[in-house]
Amino acid sequence: MRKLGKTGLLVHEIGLGGIPLQRIDAETTRAIILEMRKWGANVIDTARGYTVSEKLIGEAIRGFREDFYIFTKSGARTRAEMERDIEFSLNELGTNYIDLYQLHNVKNLEEYHLIMGGAGAYEALVAAKERGQIGHIGITTHNLDLLLAIIDDCPFETIQFPYNILETQAAELFRKAAAKDIGIIVMKPLAGGALQNPRLALKFILNNPDIAVTIPGMESVELAKENLAIVNEPLTDTEWEEITKTRSLLGNDFCRRCGYCLPCSAGIDIPTCFTFEGYYTRYNLQEWAVARYATLEKHASDCINCRVCVDRCPYGLAIPEKMQQVESVFKF
Ligand code: SF4
Ligand code: SF4
Structure with a gap:
């Protein structure tokens, strides 16, 4: 206590x-x-x-x-x-x-x-x-x-x-x-x-x-x-x-899943997209991540780069650019 x-x-x-x-x-x-x-x-x-x-x-x-x-x-x-x-x-x-x-x-x-x-x-x-x-x-x-x-x-x-x-x-x-x-x-x-x-x-x-x-x-x-x-x-x-290893792997540029960037103009569940990308690229769970990502209603490729989410993110993440990374991982 x-x-x-x-x-x-x-x-x-x-x-x-x-x-x-x-x-x-x-x-x-x-x-x-x-x-x-x-x-x-x-x-x-x-x-x-x-x-x-x-x-x-x-x-x-x-x-x-x-x-x-x-x-x-x-x-x-x-x-x-x-x-x-x-x-x-x-x-x-x-x-x-x-x-x-x-x-x-x-x-x-x-x-x-x-x-x-x-x-x-x-x-x-x-x-x-x-x-x-x-x-x-x-x-x-x-x-x-x-x-x-x-x-x-x-x-x-x-x-x-x-x-x-x-x-x-x-x-x-x-x-x-x-x-x-x-x-x-x-x-x-x-x-x-x-x-x-x-x-x-x-x-x-x-x-x-x-x-x-x-x-x-x-x-x-x-x-x-x-x-x-x-x-x-x-x-x-x-x-x-x-x-030390975890810090060098993740740095500061990661989503904390706070949800403050939502709602996305295109209906994308932004933090969930980042989570699945993390599972794919960092935690060796490619198959699992692909299957889950596919069930989402909207995907990173739906981003229209309106940037309304950027000001809302308290961690200053470049969300549309990160969406492009997600798209390049999952290909849609
Ligand atoms: S920039 Fe992309 S991710 Fe951000 S609110 Fe607009 S459509 Fe959604
Ligand atoms: S506001 Fe930033 S840190 Fe929070 S869920 Fe959205 S992208 Fe992630």
Whole structure:
């Protein structure tokens, strides 16, 4: 267990990320959460934007709500929108109290000022905290510059940011945040699916004492067991070698599957195309990748180079050019 900064919450190092719950059913969600309970894992992180995720979690924790800390978040930017979303989250989760409510994916300082200004979303969070509907207030973002700009005067009890074998750019910021007793939640522990060894990926994160909890997606009980069995012990020389090898193979130019580039004007499922390409070119699963890619409704060759996706990608990926690479791999 680690302390989540000034929230004072004692959290298990491995929590549940709510995105993949959208792809599974109520029964599996409950089975995963029951498995977590056995291990003493007590964090579930979801979002208003993850469609049915809050509802599935609410149903799954019925009868033992108090065994979990529920974190959720909303992309609302105004007070009125945030008030509506908090009520919605409480209803979906079937609870009268949310442990941590986060501002979801704040993109830049302009958005930040909108949220923190008069009639901005932050006012609604403070009011909900005063009413006892939420316990703590946090922020999530993919923009390191934004966190660097606000960290000295940070009004939040937690920050949530990507960190993994391939993305360690926040290490210094985490050190600073931890010194200020701000709780650190790590998203994208598997780099959005680019990392294929969950054991190594999670061990790497747990090696950083500034981090309180990381939230991998767990789509099955087996995966939950595998993740929860990981112990916080120093990385071996062989594991460091594997980390170095993975870094040189993937670099920075890879899709994290965040989905912010969607919808594509041509209807292409952009992150899935990149995933199948990765399976083909990096993980020696050519046959599997070709079969799966063929089932997609639209393919890389359907890209019309409109470039609307490029501005939306928080990692600055040259998506249309990468689509051409995907097309050259699969030939359509
Ligand atoms: S540039 Fe291509 S991939 Fe991006 S939104 Fe347009 S059609 Fe879709
Ligand atoms: S292309 Fe960029 S925005 Fe789209 S899913 Fe990948 S990382 Fe996210």
